[in-house]
Amino acid sequence: MKQIIACVKLVPAAAEVALDGQFRLKRDSTSLQLNIADLSAVEAALGLKEADTQVTVLSMGPAKGEALLQELFALGVDRVVLLSDRALAGADSLATARALAAGVRCLGEFSCILCGRRALDAETGQIPGQLAAALDIPAVTNGQQLEKADNGLSCRRLLETAVETLTVELPCVVSLCEYSYTLRLPSILGRRRAKDKQVEILTAADIGLVAEQCGLQGSKTKVVHVDTKAPGLRKCSYCNPEALCGIIKGVQ
Template structure:
């Protein structure tokens, strides 16, 4: 079985590393590293597991972003992907999920020959979980989101789709779009040989022209949603630290205060 898989991935700032300046109440961005988005790493890992089983499998990673997003493709190839394509163009900047999915769908159509598209459920910077389903819609493909277990038999894929209180067992035919969550697998590390090969690899960069995109369908101006305002929430007033000498006294003081506020009778 020689499957052709496209993995959609995004380079994101590691939002775990972001802190708020307590004085100015603004984001401190300095020193925040860019990483491969977590759910996307799970999407790639699942594709790599298929390739482990069927070595003829070909994996193409597609990402959209600024020129430095090339690093992400190198990382994905060092993990074992065969090919990386970067969608990068000023004309794509500021795209919301609708416009982003137009660009990615155009890239998938340009690649043309594929059986399966894997994406992460959502990116940690935006948390929208919209691009995967919207790419599926633009391509007219069926989708399953929140995939936590995956198996494939010929053209038929069986997945478990996570629900809040359980799961759905779903069968779906190729080609289709699946979005991965972290329960799906544990992503592998880059290999030394993989890194060596990946940095020398030729990474394709496609702009709006190569993608033959209508400029009314991508970028900030074309996006149906716009940011109206953005802000950091006001910090809450400092609370009360209980610093009596003993644990007993502190616990007692806490309950007294809760009683004073009628929180407990």
């Protein structure tokens, strides 16, 4: 394998995140973490790595995520590229996949792209399929275990009520389930090597996109309204067991 690309998303670390006037997550005001399922993608990529393989992590998000992505070098990741530009903000899954595909094309020849199957924040699960479509390569979703096979990758994937194992030709996109792989800890040697490495930041223009193709402008979907479920509408009240019969009779 020449290059394995792991796509990771920086998602809010807080349990509650504010929305802006356009119903977008206010990522700037919250601390970020790597999306849980994407950790499996990074570990799977490192596990498949051979002596001549380059593992590249590709992400899209605010520039403040750079420090978080920098930590990946210590694990053995060779290159980290962050697509960060105001023009990319507010992208729906289609515009995100388009931007990631454009980013992938800038990274050179690759064997496979590994992603988490869904993100903690938006949870659409659409990116892996849309990315594969944009690049015109096959996709396997809900992966749990990857192994090299003679003519590609052998993937065990999760179905509704079973698991199946199939082989997919390279290059391909595989999305991985949360916790299917445990992300390794950095080694002392890895930390030493990581000191000289830098996250590369690319703008929309760097990956050949114009404003109409990305971010809010390039999105086919728009969030027009967000409702908050108001508590207490069911007018629940507590009662003791003795009072229950009377209440039921009253309802009847």
